[in-house]
Amino acid sequence: MANHHAVIEKNIGLMIVLILVAVSFGGLAEIVPLFWQKATTEPISTLRPYSALEMAGRDVYIREGCHVCHTQMVRPLRAETERFGDYTVAGEDVWEHPFLWGSKRTGPDLDRVGLRPITEQWHREHLRDPRALVPESNMPAYPWLQHATVDWSTMARTLTVFQRHFGVPYSDQDIEEQMAKVNGEWADATEEDALVAYLLSLGQARREQRQ
């Protein structure tokens, strides 16, 4: 009886299989069911897909690594909701590919930044020179964004990929409308315009849902 474990210890293949079985329990119970839960697979009713300008801003956000210092995930803790706003729910991030929850707060959480009483002008000045407005800030400045025009060459493809592969409900007409704006009023938009539009869009769906 006592030496049964010797069988496992002397069969490396069997041991690998049993280890995999053992460590899969947690994932099977905690992760796998989430793929079939409405709370995590269905968007909240007020969620709307990003406009082309916001999508371009999101790309800038990712490219500049904003998510390295800023989270987009307000936890249901009073100290956080008091400071940042309403806590984040899974249904807000169903169309996020990739999600930008982040994992470290060097700067404040930004998931509700669009609801804060901050003017567009402030966002622009702050991106160009954070310390001109907040002397204690250690955020890097992004002055080149105001001069860089958005590279629109891949936007039609981006929107189509989000529509076809990620299940974001853009209709073909939506994409046409967005591309008409891209070729029209947004043709000369700067990356700063795009990033600010993206920042101001954060949190809007959750506010509308709460109302």
Add this chain to the structure above:
Amino acid sequence: MSDFWSVYIIAIVVLNLVGCAFLLFANLRMTPEETRSDTTGHSFDGIQERNQPLPRWWLYLFVLTLLFSVVYLVLYPGLGRFGGLLNWSSVGQWQEEVDWVEKQTAPLFEQFAKVPIEELHAYPETRDVGGRLFANNCALCHGSDARGAKGYPNLTDDDWLYGGSADAILTSIRDGRHGQMPPMAAAVGGTDQAVRDMALYVQSLSRPSMTDQPEVAASVARAEPRFAVCAACHGQDARGNQALGAPNLTDGIWLHGARLEDIETTIREGRSGRMPPHESVLSEERLHVLAAYVYGLSQP
């Protein structure tokens, strides 16, 4: 959560616990003789590795963790749809805490609401509570020391764009303000020289000694008659108009920069400053305390 997933989770969790217990006890049973004679068969330089049972203290700890899991699963959510006897949830805990704090602070804010802002600003609690509200809501633009930044007014001096009375401050915070100066280049003469003349004139209002230089004096003389178009908002005496948010030009306080180039830019392109309304993010009682705090910043 559907029946299937609930059962699925319960099955895995229970199987996991039972499996752990089985592994533990299956490897536990050893007679004292086995303990003495049983070896793993490994031998190094005549030293044999024996197959010993688990140390007791370690074994008891393992059993304890199993018991802990069972107690946990009875009290807290973990078994599928069963929410646990305590009915705990993270959002529920958050709500409880929010309600508790609200209950603690409501009488305090109620008390504050009865005190006029002109008196409330001197309360030490106002410094405390108002200071925190300020740090979270106002410091972004006006700075953590409330001394402002270029384009964002200093709140610690006695120079007020829209008035420094308690009511005016409360209105500024609650409803926001939108200060606008239109581009004035054409109105002051149109040429670069005319803009420079006017900028020098405006600058000399708070620095009269500038006119000791003959060129400046000449510029000022040229600009002075044209100041009438500015006076519409800033007043004949250039001391501003708080009903319009037009700044006093004679006090040497420059919201958008004191350099000649800054003033020229202001005249040429105009300025637009927006204080956003805070009605939607702060309750009336909190606005009251915050207004008292801001009022107190410039009181001696």
